[in-house]
Amino acid sequence: MIGAKIKSLRLKKGYSITRLAEKAKISKSYLSHLEKGLNNNPSLHMLNKIASSLNTTVDELIEAEMSHSVLSSKPLINKEWLYLIEQAIKDGMTKEEFVEFQCYLKFRKRNDHIN
Known part of the structure; x- marks a missing residue:
């Protein structure tokens, strides 16, 4: 589905x-x-690289995929999350940095429950 959308654009x-x-x-x-x-x-x-080169968004590329999902009638990722992910990628955030940030948040939540 994504491939067909990319080809079409x-x-x-x-x-x-x-x-x-x-x-x-x-x-x-x-x-x-x-x-x-x-x-x-x-x-x-x-x-993101492909979407930028086609002057579109990642959301538009995966919209067809999400709307044809057999697992759920709801989008897998809502537009706000996609926007945040796109911005993080544009700002240069790596996957490793994202995972590290998640670990930090989990650590803080555990410590907040202790205190």
């Missing part, structure tokens, strides 16, 4: 796979696999 822009891959700074083979549905689990970082 790419074609609307008149971009070849090569052009979009260069703009997004990703490999052509990665983009091709994504569009063909051979890679169904791209990272948010990669989706």
Whole structure:
């Protein structure tokens, strides 16, 4: 689903796979696999690079995927969370920093309950 949306937006822009891959700074083979549905689990970082290159948002890219989810009729991630994630990525936050921050919050919650 995500791959089909990317391909649709790419074609609307008149971009070849090569052009979009260069703009997004990703490999052509990665983009091709994504569009063909051979890679169904791209990272948010990669989706952000592709979305930026297509002048769209990650939310728009995954909207079709979320609306066709068989597991739930509700979106898996709401728009506010997607926005926060996009901003963190744009600000340069790494996955490791995010995990470290989560650990810190858990530590604080445990200590708050003790005190």
